[in-house]
Amino acid sequence: MKYIATFFTHSGAVKYQRWMKKRNINIELMPVPRKISSNCGLAAQFELDADIRNYISEDIEKLFQVTEDGYKNLFQGN
Numbered sequence: 001m002k003y004i005a006t007f008f009t010h011s012g013a014v015k016y017q018r019w020m021k022k023r024n025i026n027i028e029l030m031p032v033p034r035k036i037s038s039n040c041g042l043a044a045q046f047e048l049d050a051d052i053r054n055y056i057s058e059d060i061e062k063l064f065q066v067t068e069d070g071y072k073n074l075f076q077g078n
Contacts, residue, residue: 002066003052005044006032008077012059013042019057020046036064036071 007013013029020027027046036043039061048055056063056075063075 001049001052002045002047003074004033004036004064004066004071005046006036006039006061006064007042007044007059008039008061009059010040010042013040013044016057016059017044020044020055025055033071036062 005016007016017027017029025046025048027044030043030045032041032043045066052063052065052074058077060075061077062073064071065074
């Protein structure tokens, strides 16, 4: 499945990217899509077949599953 995560800060996005790459997950930082709002304007897009709950960090503001109809919000941080 394809996911997009937004972050509270730019540094949180970069930290998450490094963390995912250490787990051999291909991840790309990109501007947040217009349909999704974000505090820092930076998002991460990645594909994952594993349980997404194991890949949620405190740096994530929101986590979306990319669907044919758009985006499904799966998680919203504090």
